[in-house]
Amino acid sequence: MEIKWTIQGGMIYTALATYLLAFLLAVIKKPKAAKALYIIGFLLAVVSFIYRWLHVHHVPMQNLFEVFVTMGILIYPLSVFSRKYLRVGVEASDMLLGAVVLFPAGFIFSAQPQALPPALQCWLFAPHVAVYIISYVIMAKAAVQALGQLSLPSGTRDSSLVDYETATYHMICLGFPLMTLGLVFGSWWGHLAWGDWWGWDPKELWSLVTWLVYLGYLHFRYIYGRKYKRINSIWALVGIVAILITLLWVNLAKLFSGLHSYAT
Amino acid sequence: MSKKLRWFLTRIVLLWILALAVLSVIGAFWGATRAREFFNSFPMQVFWLVFTLLLTVGMLAFARLRQKVGLLLIHAGCVLVLVGGMWGSDLGHQLQKQFWGIDKVTQGYMVVLEGKSADKIMSGDIRRELARLPFRLHLHDFRMEYYQERAKLLVYHQVKSGSQIEMIGQIPARPGEVLLLDQGLPLLKVLRQFHNFRITMENGSRTITDDAQAGENPALELELTWPDGKVQTSYVFERFPKFNQVGPLHFRYMLMPKDYFSDLEVEVDGAPGKVRKMVEVNHPLHYGGYYFYQSDYDHQGGTYTVLSVTSDTGLGIVFGGYFLLCLGTFWHFWFSGIFQSCRQRINSD
Numbered sequence: 375m376e377i378k379w380t381i382q383g384g385m386i387y388t389a390l391a392t393y394l395l396a397f398l399l400a401v402i403k404k405p406k407a408a409k410a411l412y413i414i415g416f417l418l419a420v421v422s423f424i425y426r427w428l429h430v431h432h433v434p435m436q437n438l439f440e441v442f443v444t445m446g447i448l449i450y451p452l453s454v455f456s457r458k459y460l461r462v463g464v465e466a467s468d469m470l471l472g473a474v475v476l477f478p479a480g481f482i483f484s485a486q487p488q489a490l491p492p493a494l495q496c497w498l499f500a501p502h503v504a505v506y507i508i509s510y511v512i513m514a515k516a517a518v519q520a521l522g523q524l525s526l527p528s529g530t531r532d533s534s535l536v537d538y539e540t541a542t543y544h545m546i547c548l549g550f551p552l553m554t555l556g557l558v559f560g561s562w563w564g565h566l567a568w569g570d571w572w573g574w575d576p577k578e579l580w581s582l583v584t585w586l587v588y589l590g591y592l593h594f595r596y597i598y599g600r601k602y603k604r605i606n607s608i609w610a611l612v613g614i615v616a617i618l619i620t621l622l623w624v625n626l627a628k629l630f631s632g633l634h635s636y637a638t
Numbered sequence: 639m640s641k642k643l644r645w646f647l648t649r650i651v652l653l654w655i656l657a658l659a660v661l662s663v664i665g666a667f668w669g670a671t672r673a674r675e676f677f678n679s680f681p682m683q684v685f686w687l688v689f690t691l692l693l694t695v696g697m698l699a700f701a702r703l704r705q706k707v708g709l710l711l712i713h714a715g716c717v718l719v720l721v722g723g724m725w726g727s728d729l730g731h732q733l734q735k736q737f738w739g740i741d742k743v744t745q746g747y748m749v750v751l752e753g754k755s756a757d758k759i760m761s762g763d764i765r766r767e768l769a770r771l772p773f774r775l776h777l778h779d780f781r782m783e784y785y786q787e788r789a790k791l792l793v794y795h796q797v798k799s800g801s802q803i804e805m806i807g808q809i810p811a812r813p814g815e816v817l818l819l820d821q822g823l824p825l826l827k828v829l830r831q832f833h834n835f836r837i838t839m840e841n842g843s844r845t846i847t848d849d850a851q852a853g854e855n856p857a858l859e860l861e862l863t864w865p866d867g868k869v870q871t872s873y874v875f876e877r878f879p880k881f882n883q884v885g886p887l888h889f890r891y892m893l894m895p896k897d898y899f900s901d902l903e904v905e906v907d908g909a910p911g912k913v914r915k916m917v918e919v920n921h922p923l924h925y926g927g928y929y930f931y932q933s934d935y936d937h938q939g940g941t942y943t944v945l946s947v948t949s950d951t952g953l954g955i956v957f958g959g960y961f962l963l964c965l966g967t968f969w970h971f972w973f974s975g976i977f978q979s980c981r982q983r984i985n986s987d
Contacts, residue, residue, distance in 0.1 A: 489785045492897045492919035551967040558960045566920045569745070569931040569948040571956055572723070574673035579666040586659040590652060597648050624666075 389418035393472035400466035416450035442479035506556035512549030517614035520607035584616040708970025718959025726952025778901040794888040830859035
């Protein structure tokens with residue numbers, strides 16, 4: 375646990391607290407106030423992201439601290455987009471998700487600025503990491519919908535929204551192309567930096583596992599449709615576990631040392 | 639094709655995806671070297687071949703995969719990635735040598751001295767010659783760039799001979815920086831920072847210069863003021879740590895590399911000027927069916943560069959597959975739906 379007594383830390387804590395407060399207000403059915411706080415939390419997260427960018431002089435996506443700060447700014451736009459275009463709701467859980475992704479940035483990972491090592495000085499650095507971060511946030515929202523499908527009774531939702539199982543599918547369809555692009559960008563970058571478009575590095579293998587889990591979900595759902603709704607949802611939850619392992623464990627556990635170890 | 643065969647095909651593809659996911663998890667526990675050996679082994683080559691065939695048969699068996707542009711691109715993209723991967727593998731190279739006489743090495747290393755040329759591709763330990771290139775690479779210059787603002791001087795103390803050394807302080811390695819140490823130890827001041835430290839002897843006197851000529855020898859000039867008033871000048875070297883000791887104090891000059899540069903030129907039949915490129919990390923040289931990457935360098939003298947050499951066989955097919963895969967996923971999951979809803983809206987208007 376590391377408390378950051380810095381301007382950056384202060385901004386992260388304020389954004390985190392605002393997201394949490396917005397969630398609590400949404401739970402006690404104060405939607406207008408919750409929405410206002412949700413927007414304020416988002417703006418604070420954006421300011422924190424920009425501040426970090428100016429501080430380190432490169433796109434703040436180099437280490438896990440910066441990755442989680444970036445995730446903090448993606449939740450609100452995703453909420454708005456998914457409700458408007460995909461009819462996927464549950465903003466309250468998104469507010470909580472905002473606080474959850476900012477927590478590791480605020481309390482767990484070091485904010486020590488780092489210079490970019492030679493391998494990271496590539497134009498593919500920002501697009502590769504950015505598409506992955508966006509896809510991970512989308513898949514996290516898919517997992518929340520899947521949890522809703524598994525734990526909440528059906529028929530209690532806003533009629534303008536799709537059911538939880540369909541919402542999970544919509545979110546995965548949104549995130550899967552970005553995940554594919556992330557994998558391809560990574561492979562391209564590996565070819566430029568290490569001379570290998572596929573190096574069998576633990577992080578590469580876990581990101582392949584993650585991609586295959588969602589590929590399996592899409593095939594399973596195509597074969598069986600909505601016949602086994604619960605299995606579809608469990609599959610989406612396995613996907614988010616694979617993402618967590620790819621994102622965290624591979625960087626943190628000494629068990630999987632490899633070429634991506636700088637991203638801790 | 640019969641319904642039964644299609645039923646079988648979908649299940650077997652699902653099984654293959656799951657098998658690959660499980661094998662990848664196991665491979666992640668093994669680490670890159672062992673995983674690479676495993677995924678390139680003969681049984682796995684059979685696995686990849688069956689996977690490719692399953693996808694190809696799937697495209698023929700399911701009309702949906704042919705009619706939906708996105709799905710066709712995704713599956714065709716996957717087939718190309720697998721074919722390109724197999725074509726560029728060790729086994730693929732062996733088969734190409736056997737049937738078409740194409741003799742290329744999959745991967746290797748080259749050591750090129752500054753001002754010299756080389757054509758030997760060596761094994762990973764730089765001991766065994768794997769092949770010779772039909773051309774030579776000439777190294778004009780090797781140099782490194784550092785993050786100067788991140789250069790550090792670390793100070794260690796050894797209480798008595800044979801005891802462990804412990805770090806007692808660090809300062810930015812910039813002229814004018816001062817470090818006050820514990821009682822009995824000197825006050826440290828950084829006087830100069832050298833990019834290429836050189837000592838020359840003229841008429842019996844020693845001259846220390848920062849040589850602008852080729853070569854690198856990063857060093858610091860320190861002033862040590864001892865408690866008894868004695869002032870001493872000492873030099874700390876980035877590449878020669880064994881010289882970095884003054885009494886009980888040990889120093890370490892740490893520079894963070896920003897980039898490595900090898901100025902390379904291709905020579906064909908001894909004639910230069912074919913291609914010249916500054917090879918650096920993320921910017922390899924592509925020539926004669928190989929990619930040449932900045933891999934390592936002479937850590938002490940900076941007099942040679944180590945390049946990793948990779949065959950480009952199959953690479954075009956893999957990246958063609960990637961292109962189709964990306965195009966297909968975005969088309970199928972994003973754009974086809976948008977176009978469909980636009981069309982519906984236009985029709986309803």
